[in-house]
Amino acid sequence: MAVVHTRAVRFEEVDAAGIVFFGCYANYAHEAMEVLFAGVEGGYPHLINVRRVGFPAVGLEVSYQAPLRYGDVLQIEVACGRLGNRSADLVYRFVRQDQVCVATMKHTVVVSDLDAMASVQMPADVRAILEANLQASAGTSMPHQ
Amino acid sequence: MAVVHTRAVRFEEVDAAGIVFFGCYANYAHEAMEVLFAGVEGGYPHLINVRRVGFPAVGLEVSYQAPLRYGDVLQIEVACGRLGNRSADLVYRFVRQDQVCVATMKHTVVVSDLDAMASVQMPADVRAILEANLQASAGTSMPHQ
Amino acid sequence: MAVVHTRAVRFEEVDAAGIVFFGCYANYAHEAMEVLFAGVEGGYPHLINVRRVGFPAVGLEVSYQAPLRYGDVLQIEVACGRLGNRSADLVYRFVRQDQVCVATMKHTVVVSDLDAMASVQMPADVRAILEANLQASAGTSMPHQ
Amino acid sequence: MAVVHTRAVRFEEVDAAGIVFFGCYANYAHEAMEVLFAGVEGGYPHLINVRRVGFPAVGLEVSYQAPLRYGDVLQIEVACGRLGNRSADLVYRFVRQDQVCVATMKHTVVVSDLDAMASVQMPADVRAILEANLQASAGTSMPHQ
Numbered sequence: 001m002a003v004v005h006t007r008a009v010r011f012e013e014v015d016a017a018g019i020v021f022f023g024c025y026a027n028y029a030h031e032a033m034e035v036l037f038a039g040v041e042g043g044y045p046h047l048i049n050v051r052r053v054g055f056p057a058v059g060l061e062v063s064y065q066a067p068l069r070y071g072d073v074l075q076i077e078v079a080c081g082r083l084g085n086r087s088a089d090l091v092y093r094f095v096r097q098d099q100v101c102v103a104t105m106k107h108t109v110v111v112s113d114l115d116a117m118a119s120v121q122m123p124a125d126v127r128a129i130l131e132a133n134l135q136a137s138a139g140t141s142m143p144h145q
Numbered sequence: 146m147a148v149v150h151t152r153a154v155r156f157e158e159v160d161a162a163g164i165v166f167f168g169c170y171a172n173y174a175h176e177a178m179e180v181l182f183a184g185v186e187g188g189y190p191h192l193i194n195v196r197r198v199g200f201p202a203v204g205l206e207v208s209y210q211a212p213l214r215y216g217d218v219l220q221i222e223v224a225c226g227r228l229g230n231r232s233a234d235l236v237y238r239f240v241r242q243d244q245v246c247v248a249t250m251k252h253t254v255v256v257s258d259l260d261a262m263a264s265v266q267m268p269a270d271v272r273a274i275l276e277a278n279l280q281a282s283a284g285t286s287m288p289h290q
Numbered sequence: 291m292a293v294v295h296t297r298a299v300r301f302e303e304v305d306a307a308g309i310v311f312f313g314c315y316a317n318y319a320h321e322a323m324e325v326l327f328a329g330v331e332g333g334y335p336h337l338i339n340v341r342r343v344g345f346p347a348v349g350l351e352v353s354y355q356a357p358l359r360y361g362d363v364l365q366i367e368v369a370c371g372r373l374g375n376r377s378a379d380l381v382y383r384f385v386r387q388d389q390v391c392v393a394t395m396k397h398t399v400v401v402s403d404l405d406a407m408a409s410v411q412m413p414a415d416v417r418a419i420l421e422a423n424l425q426a427s428a429g430t431s432m433p434h435q
Numbered sequence: 436m437a438v439v440h441t442r443a444v445r446f447e448e449v450d451a452a453g454i455v456f457f458g459c460y461a462n463y464a465h466e467a468m469e470v471l472f473a474g475v476e477g478g479y480p481h482l483i484n485v486r487r488v489g490f491p492a493v494g495l496e497v498s499y500q501a502p503l504r505y506g507d508v509l510q511i512e513v514a515c516g517r518l519g520n521r522s523a524d525l526v527y528r529f530v531r532q533d534q535v536c537v538a539t540m541k542h543t544v545v546v547s548d549l550d551a552m553a554s555v556q557m558p559a560d561v562r563a564i565l566e567a568n569l570q571a572s573a574g575t576s577m578p579h580q
Contacts, residue, residue: 011320011338012458014451016193016505017259021447022202023175026168030301045361048161048301056212057167062205067262070451071335114162117212156465156483157311159304161360166302175446190506193446215306216480306483307549312492313465316458338451347457350497357491357552404452407502 001133002079002093005032009072020068026060029092029105032076036090036133040125052114053123058087059108066102073097080130086111086119088130146278147224147238150177154217165213171205174237174250177221181235181278185270197259198268203232204253211247218242225275231256231264233275291423292369292383295322299362310358316350319382319395322366326380326423330415342404343413348377349398356392363387370420376401376409378420436568437514437528440467444507455503461495464527464540467511471525471568475560487549488558493522494543501537508532515565521546521554523565 007028015021033055037044047053068074074094081091092105111122122130152173160166178200182189192198213219219239226236237250256267267275297318305311323345327334337343358364364384371381382395401412412420442463450456468490472479482488503509509529516526527540546557557565 010317011324011452012317012450012456014449015447016190016449017199017201017446018453019201019262021171021175022205023168023171023447026166026171027300027302030166030168034301043361045161049359049361054162056162056164056209057207058209060167060205060207060209062202064201064203064205067201069339071333071339117164155462156307156469157305157313157462159306160302161304162301163308168302172445172447179446188506194504194506214484216478216484306480307489307491309491309552311461311465312495313458313461316456316461320456320458335451344452346452346454346499346502347497348499350457350495350499352492352495354491354493354495407454 002077002135003032003036003133005035005076005078007031007074007076009068009070009074011070014070018069020072022062022064025062025064025094025103025105028074028076028094029078029090029107032078032092033090033107036078037126037129039129040123047126048114051123053120053126054112054114055109056112056117057107058110059106061106062103063105064103066096066100068096068102074102078133079135080133081106081135083127083130083134086122088122091135147222147280148177148181148278150180150221150223152176152219152221154213154215154219156215159215163214165217167207167209170207170209170239170248170250173219173221173239174223174235174252177223177237178235178252181223182271182274184274185268192271193259196268198265198271199257199259200254201257201262202252203255204251206251207248208250209248211241211245213241213247219247223278224280225278226251226280228272228275228279231267233267236280292367292425293322293326293423295325295366295368297321297364297366299358299360299364301360304360308359310362312352312354315352315354315384315393315395318364318366318384319368319380319397322368322382323380323397326368327416327419329419330413337416338404341413343410343416344402344404345399346402346407347397348400349396351396352393353395354393356386356390358384358386358392364392368423369425370423371396371425373417373420373424376412378412381425437512437570438467438471438568440470440511440513442466442509442511444503444505444509446505449505453504455507457497457499460497460499460529460538460540463509463511463529464513464525464542467513467527468525468542471513472561472564474564475558482561483549486558488555488561489547489549490544491547491552492542493545494541496541497538498540499538501531501535503529503531503537509537513568514570515568516541516570518562518565518569521557523557526570
């Protein structure tokens with residue numbers, strides 16, 4: 001299962017080469033991750049601001065297959081590719097309105113106490129969402145292979 | 146050999162978790178890449194704007210080892226980890242003022258005609274810079290191993 | 291009449307002071323402006339990319355009345371405050387989920403040929419949208435007074 | 436007297452219209468402001484992170500006179516245009532490498548306790564810097580008139 005977040009490329013995301021800057025895909029991924037975790041107790045901003053639990057990245061792998069331009073609309077699919085006790089791999093597919101998969105991403109996060117900036121056991125509500133969105137092929141292959 | 150670019154974390158690069166957003170490292174890398182290529186004929190902006198040659202990313206691998214906060218100053222080292230005919234791997238180390246390496250990155254780019262958005266043979270001046278900054282260990286290991 | 295665009299504050303829009311960076315309101319305004327102009331022939335990205343007509347800012351006035359934090363949701367109202375032959379004032383109200391108006395903005399744009407970067411007569415479809423969204427009080431007062 | 440901060444337009448600051456996005460001037464201004472305040476006790480990031488004193492904007496007025504493109508280099512001059520007990524107007528001139536003043540800005544800030552998010556008396560070291568950079572014409576005219 002995967003959660004899908006749809007959004008248009010924004011005017012200012014285009015760079016001097018006329019395509020979306022390669023770093024913006026991290027912003028797109030984070031948006032989709034916030035949608036994935038929208039159902040945690042109190043919501044995702046509450047998790048960050050009040051419960052002080054967050055998901056700093058420790059790894060990122062992106063494969064870019066086609067450019068994005070202003071006017072394109074993306075479907076961002078996010079699922080859990082690997083589920084550990086204190087970390088997880090989130091896997092993403094970025095699909096353009098013409099059904100071309102323009103990029104795939106693996107985003108490894110560590111569940112962390114944001115005040116101590118140290119890893120913590122995954123809260124039950126966070127784990128439940130990741131389990132519900134665990135990819136069938138989890139752990140057996142790279143997302144873009 | 147490597148080129149080193151120094152810059153401070155900016156006020157607005159910090160996110161709601163209080164650390165630099167993981168996507169900002171792509172911006173940092175691009176800045177260092179622009180310094181690396183500053184010596185091309187006419188300069189890097191001229192390469193993009195007038196010669197219409199650019200380096201869209203096809204791959205990105207980042208390993209994050211420690212957070213960055215507002216007030217930190219980075220040294221970004223960039224070198225060429227692999228040099229092909231139409232593509233190259235740029236490798237980066239992000240070193241904080243306390244000498245901690247907070248992240249490493251491999252950034253695979255394809256030399257492209259920005260109007261056709263298609264790969265082209267690498268111009269001689271671009272190649273010369275990459276050759277001059279070729280890592281000793283090029284191609285034999287991941288930058289963060 | 292005004293067009294309303296709703297969006298949440300994004301994780302990375304918060305700065306090192308813990309509130310939304312003051313420059314982000316320009317991004318918010320531009321998003322609302324794109325919604326306002328969505329109905330032009332071919333859509334707004336087509337206007338920019340193909341018709342090569344755009345709206346560079348020549349003036350900006352913002353009054354900030356309350357901070358925005360991660361977790362807040364905005365309603366951005368945009369209307370036309372003044373309609374000229376080649377320029378217009380767009381006026382915005384930024385309203386938080388608790389109904390507090392956190393900011394108002396006046397954004398003066400000049401309709402421009404993006405290749406020549408010179409002002410042009412306003413296209414009929416652009417004018418029609420601005421007329422349909424002309425504020426009753428247009429021109430008689432600042433939006434935030 | 437004014438402090439001058441020089442920086443190049445960055446690759447990703449250009450928008451889909453091919454010029455620097457109008458909101459980026461707020462980022463430019465903030466950079467110059469950080470240079471202005473570099474001499475406070477412990478430095479500006481220490482002021483924000485530890486002393487928890489900051490300068491949220493309550494007003495912003497920008498006049499844009501010419502576009503910026505990738506490859507341009509800016510000199511950003513910042514001075515104090517008005518000095519109050521708890522607030523100040525910072526005034527900026529953005530000058531391109533060809534000596535064209537591309538924009539001017541007035542940025543009204545309120546000295547604030549960032550935890551209480553409430554105005555406070557201006558610390559002596561902050562005031563000293565603003566006094567040392569007070570414009571001769573302070574308060575008598577808009578920066579762009």
